[in-house]
Amino acid sequence: MPTTVPAYGKEAAERLASMADVTADDRALRRFLHGLPGVDAVGLQARAATLGTRSIKTTAKAYAIDLAISMIDLTTLEGADTPGKVRSLCVKGIHPDPTDRTAPQVAAICVYGDMVATAKEALKGGGSGIHVAAVATAFPSGRAALPVKLADTRDAVAAGADEIDMVIDRGAFLSGRYLDVFEEIRQVKDACVREDGTAAHLKVIFETGELQTYDNVRRASWLAMLAGADFIKTSTGKVAVNATPPVTLVLLEAVRDFRAAVGVQVGVKPAGGIRTSKDAIKYLVMVNETLGGEWLSPDWFRFGASSLLNDLLMQRQKLSTGRYSGPDYVTVD
Numbered sequence: 001m002p003t004t005v006p007a008y009g010k011e012a013a014e015r016l017a018s019m020a021d022v023t024a025d026d027r028a029l030r031r032f033l034h035g036l037p038g039v040d041a042v043g044l045q046a047r048a049a050t051l052g053t054r055s056i057k058t059t060a061k062a063y064a065i066d067l068a069i070s071m072i073d074l075t076t077l078e079g080a081d082t083p084g085k086v087r088s089l090c091v092k093g094i095h096p097d098p099t100d101r102t103a104p105q106v107a108a109i110c111v112y113g114d115m116v117a118t119a120k121e122a123l124k125g126g127g128s129g130i131h132v133a134a135v136a137t138a139f140p141s142g143r144a145a146l147p148v149k150l151a152d153t154r155d156a157v158a159a160g161a162d163e164i165d166m167v168i169d170r171g172a173f174l175s176g177r178y179l180d181v182f183e184e185i186r187q188v189k190d191a192c193v194r195e196d197g198t199a200a201h202l203k204v205i206f207e208t209g210e211l212q213t214y215d216n217v218r219r220a221s222w223l224a225m226l227a228g229a230d231f232i233k234t235s236t237g238k239v240a241v242n243a244t245p246p247v248t249l250v251l252l253e254a255v256r257d258f259r260a261a262v263g264v265q266v267g268v269k270p271a272g273g274i275r276t277s278k279d280a281i282k283y284l285v286m287v288n289e290t291l292g293g294e295w296l297s298p299d300w301f302r303f304g305a306s307s308l309l310n311d312l313l314m315q316r317q318k319l320s321t322g323r324y325s326g327p328d329y330v331t332v333d
């Protein structure tokens with residue numbers, strides 16, 4: 001089950017503090033981010049493609065399917081969402097397969113802030129351990145004044161959100177105003193703190209489909225981690241290009257290098273357009289090969305997805321019965 005906010009060890013906190021000079025001002029931050037090694041796009045794409053060809057079968061496949069289910073942030077982010085739809089999504093998150101109680105629960109239900117209270121209530125019975133994640137900061141565009149974004153975050157946290165999925169200001173990032181983006185993430189992180197001193201987990205969404213280059217994705221990753229992101233996330237699911245294996249690989253390498261540099265472990269969440277078990281398993285192979293088993297848990301890796309769960313359930317049943325279920329076996333989203 002997902003745990004609460006990871007505590008940074010004293011040593012890690014000191015090492016992170018020792019990097020404070022790189023965020024001291026705009027020039028220092030720019031120098032640091034532009035000093036990161038450039039991404040070899042050809043090599044990156046080849047690596048992602050090679051990892052995607054690994055064949056995972058039988059027991060390993062069954063394990064991977066259940067692991068993938070347990071890592072899903074089961075998402076509904078539509079203007080037409082209703083409390084009823086959110087409640088049924090919660091029921092589905094608790095018992096993904098009503099005919100087979102051995103199917104694991106999902107990691108979280110991801111909704112707009114105004115649906116947090118409904119989701120919390122619906123998850124009370126039997127769903128303990130499933131988090132509620134709220135998108136915030138003027139999702140998906142990120143276009144609002146900072147006080148509005150902070151209020152958006154505080155409202156969701158006050159309603160009981162366990163996790164906040166914020167979007168960065170891509171306009172600021174692309175025009176090189178890195179310190180503004182850094183400060184915004186820091187302030188949203190502060191807004192995640194509850195009255196009792198605990199805090200909602202902060203996921204920072206880059207909208208990689210709008211960041212233009214892999215180098216920018218690497219820079220955004222470091223920027224967010226330096227500002228205190230608990231997770232870094234590719235996409236909102238609302239633009240033409242969402243999560244892809246190569247872009248996710250950039251995030252995986254960034255969290256690996258960040259932990260090597262400062263000792264702080266950060267999670268990764270590809271989101272948007274991940275719909276098949278085959279794709280989900282490719283991502284898990286990539287996590288395992290790049291980061292090892294320590295990240296192979298819902299505490300450190302998530303899938304942001306609205307329909308992936310159905311395909312995983314169909315594959316799961318195929319493995320246990322030898323045949324695909326009929327179209328009515330899984331609920332239609």
Ligand SMILES: O=C[C@H](O)COP(=O)(O)O
Nearest residue numbers: 237271272273304305306
């Ligand atoms: O964060 C999750 C995404 O919004 C879901 O995207 P999807 O509907 O393409 O799975």
